[in-house]
Amino acid sequence: MKTFCGRANPTTGALDWVEEGEEYDFHQEIARSCYADMLHDHDRNEKYYQGIRAAVARVKARGEKVIVLDIGTGTGLLSMMALTAGADFCYAVEVFKPMADAAQCIVEKNGFSDKIKIINKHSTEVTVGPDGDMQMRANILVTELFDTELIGEGALPSYEHAHQNLVQEGCEAVPHRAIVYAQLVESELLWSWAKLQHIEVEGARLVPPPAVDLCAGAHSVCDIQLSQVPPHNFTPIGPVCTMFSVDFSKPVSSAHQTHSSHFLAQFSGQAQVVLSWWDIDMDPSGSIVCSMAPNWTYPEPKMAPWRDHWMQSVYFLPAEKRVAEGEELSLTVCHDDYSLWYSLGADSKQGTETEALPCRPCCTCQAHLVWTRPRFGELNDSHRTETYVSALRSVLKADSVCLGVSDGSLLPVFAHMLGAKKVFSLENSRMSKQVIEEVLEANSMKGHVQLLEIRPDQLTCNDLGGEQISVLMGEPFFSSSLLPWHSLFFWYCRTALVNLLQPSATIMPHSATLHMVAVEFQDLWRIRAPCGTCEGFDVQPMDEMVQRSLDFREALEPEPHPLWEYPCRALTQAKAVMNFDFTQCVPQQPISSRGLLPFLRSGNCHGVALWMEYQLTEDISVSMGLTGPVNGQGACEWSRHRKQGVYFFSSPWESSGDGRASVSYNLTFEPSLGDIKMEFTLESL
Template identity: 60%
Template sequence: MKVFCGRVNPTTGAVDLVEEDENYDYHQEIARSSYADMLHDKDRNEKYYQGIRAAVRRVKERGEEAMVLDIGTGTGLLSMMAITAGADFCYAIEVFKPMADTALRIVEKNGFSGKIKIINKHSTEVTVGSGGDMQARANILITELFDTELIGEGALPSYEHAQQNLMQDQWEAVPHRATVYAQLVESHRMWSWNKLLPLRLGSEEIRSPTEMESCPGGPSVCDIQLNQVSQSDFRPLSDVLAVFRVDFSQQVSSSAASHPVRIRSLASGAAQVVLSWWDMDMDPEGTVTCSMEPHWLHPTSQPGPWRDHWMQCVYFLPEESPVAQGEELRLTAHQDDYCVWYSLTKTGTGEQSETSAQRPACHCGAHITWNRARFGELNDQRRMERYEAALREALSPDSVCLCVSDGSLLPVLAQSIGAAQIYTMESSSMSQQLMEKIFRTNHLGDKIRVLQKSPEGVTTADLGGKKVSALIAEPFFTTSLLPWHNLYFWYARTALSTHLASGVTVLPLSASLHVLAAEFQDLWRIRSPCRSCEGFDVSSLDEMIKNSLTFRESQEAEPHAMWEYPCRALSDPTKVMTFDFRETVPAEEVSCEGSLHLVRPGWCQGAVLWMEYQLTEEISVSTGLLQVAEETGDCQWYPHSKQGVYFLSSLLEPTPARSRCPRDLTYSLTFNPKTGCICMSFTEEKVRAV
């Protein structure tokens, strides 16, 4: 069977379908998933076990056999907990075959094969009865079907079907119930992730089209590590509210529902954003609770456990609404079988509109074309001021300017500065239409021409028969995942060579790849080996992940928004490669080797990589590191781009002796111009004492 997976092609700026080995892409999916993170989540595991043990006890006290149904078993951990707690038998359902095979090996290795049956099906396909997948219905339902939004992985339909078809008339559920919390806030920072705000560019103030201002946005939640958002970045307009509960011990419905809550505004301001999270009671009494609440709710107490598989939610209201202190409001959480969204009304203004009860859908195109980081980048006034200063140096009144970036406002800057002719290229028809709307709204529709073409497809006629004297870019492309994927600009510049005037100005002049060795506060957990968990041997999962990553681990980094994941710089930031955009892409590979000397003691778990762009000889912009605290090494990262993170293969707890040992992190990097990829390897080496 042929398997295809999507992969960014930096040479074309597109996502290509690449044929892989039959199991390769699946194993990669497991390896890059949050299984290790969940297994390392001791708080989660302990509370699940307490809830399971109590549920088994309640069933036994009724004089019944404890028959468990575990939906989405993953590694089989919760099923093994159930048998250890005294359950008589467990049916463990896992639809994903490579994971089901791994769970079977783990169950057998731990001696539970006679008590646990792994069923490789979707729970809705499971049959009960003689000759069926289950001999009889279960009376304990254990699940871990939850995501950051609680219901986003289809928990409600799965519960609804299981309770109707696979459970006895009376059952125990672990978790027993979940509660969703919300807080209404004003936040310019978070609102800038959702709207194109008025922006001063040169002599122009750019405004977004009316349909973009009124657009409710997309249905996907913005999930973040809310602990890393400073409390100074938002102002609470309400208390924390329990907006709705799901009782898993009762029949669950996946039907759409609305949950209104009356509130009184704590302050005057602009209601823009709803912060949300949930907690789970593992037992009916609510004595065992697993909570996702942000740490700043209890700043004086011990911080809660770090998690990446479950975070917190940011929901954007359909529109900004001014509220007065003490004003009575109604905040409504709407949910269907997969999504949650919020609306806000003033009390006394009638019932919720039919529109607000519908799942939000973008009608302006911006929320489909741009993600939250891109909105933030476009709204970054300081960043745009640096581009403005650079363009003032680079452009002249007779410049024929071509911009090669997706959804860029640089053409507006070029027009403000006074370039004679301005063209901009967009990679998709939707992006083309979006930018044309923005230009028309700002009366620039006849001054900036949008080309929806590939660089290879541009003709002399497209450029009015003239040569380009200024080729400009941010660069930014919507398909880019890793920092160096935006080197697509270099390939575009090469393809456009015949259309460039002699002595063409190229902005940015060049890009450079930077790297530093890092100690991560928590991020290391998602890739740390996990050979045992709560006393069970789960090394089969660790072996499978290790084997599937043997090749890639020595060559690839992962994209992460480092502002959400605190880390310490153990080495000085180092420039390791430079790409000169004034020249065409070279035919030969470009390689570099060297060492990062670890100037601070700590646990070196990997390296962080990012790009910096030299706009002019004097002006540059960074998509990564902004500042390092001299004494502590704490890093401040650019918040509107993802950085590349390379995890070392051996993530071991540091010993005091090891952390004091002088070391180097040696690196070897190779840029392949045929693929546009950067292959890399890092090795930690002890430095010999002199």
């Protein structure tokens, strides 16, 4: 059975109707989950298995029959671990039906179907009794309900319900407890993701709107690979603090709670950011620990386990606060049933005034709803600003009529500051328009830049006051873009505006190039690696059907990833492989590019990284990928502001680095689809 799904095309701006097969949701949802990453997380699997074996042994030592409840079973791996460890029966709960069906297949394939019952329900809907889903309450509770923030997947309500209804009093729990840690720091890099800062343009200062400056920010956690933020990018204001712990073997409350840690400031500086992570103890003694700590907390950073399904969290204080070395501080964490937030006050134990109980941060300025955190960092990047200002300065004239085409962009503001006669800007949403209006008002520029909430193909000469455009400019940046080439939407806008452009109009950027390099990932390859027998545990956690789902993405398109968080080595040179001329309209015929990239370094090639570079003027360009040359060992430095595209190969290609093997590429840009079809093969001499 086929169905048609309507999707907004991020490149062309059109609504596309796509025919999908009946297994679409199954493939897509499993493909987008983190099951492959978790199954390749040897440290996680080993610690869970050790904890489960110990819990089973403790129950057996009491002479009891071992009944296990596994909430959020996923592939059924933890339930199979429990049976292998000697459990008598397992109830495995999985609310997501496609995954529950997959778990059933996996359990049957491994010969455990008579001792594992898959229950396709939310755990809070599971019943116990002769006619219920479970015949009796369990005496071992096994779960993997955690996310980067620990509680974001509803762990607390699930545990609360399980203790009240599904498990015996005094049950064993694996994991046994979780401990949340935090460290208060000053970081120019991280703070640039939280607030719009002052921007210098030609000796003038662009100030943020008061509402943006005072806003507490977005309530959602910023989860990143904190190991890739080197210690020189932040200054610890305080020590690593134990904020709170949760004992999962006892009744758990999902009620709002507040915990504080008191300490003396180690350095004078601006308290801005809280770095946070958690550990889980798999046993009561705390001898089996699975830690999420970043690698720079380890004596040997290379020994830190890598995982992408659990990372670390960055929280931004509602406002930065100047503190002095030796000052007594109180860091407070609050949580409801799904999220955490932090605040900083004076130490109440010393009798000093404390801040009121902090409320959950909520954006009141709308800027945090319009701009993502990487986008804030991009807008606050002074080098980037200087690059765009230099390009604008070289193309603007006193009589220039400018039109900006980007989402929530400050380029039109810069154009006015540089003396353009008239400046217009197309905004994709009312919210985005309102944020830029507040920027203009805060800088006494209201009316000098006219914001138009209208589609490019609907814009008329009347909307421009009878003027024709002499400078069409864009970063380009669009909030709907996922993959690098989706920003070619600028080209489609330019084409729609052709009748409003002066014959000699300047297009900035005037062109773009798609670049690629074949890479060996240090760790990211794990999210796409085939799953078979888990290392150290003799069961097959994946069957062919589930593996096909995890491989499904490769047949569709590359994936967007912020590669600054995922170290890799370039095995070939970086090369421009496709050109797009914005001075001309989008062509009707496809653009094709073929070629070879010889391997220059030995290693396992996991795929290719792809990004866009924009030629603003003849001598000024900006890269959304590599920010500098690849060094002799192949190390790459990537832009923190944009995601790059990654095309994973189904299995690694081994390179000897002697130039006798190459990556052969065949790329075709389809103008009607706004997409690039890609084919890669390994060529050997």
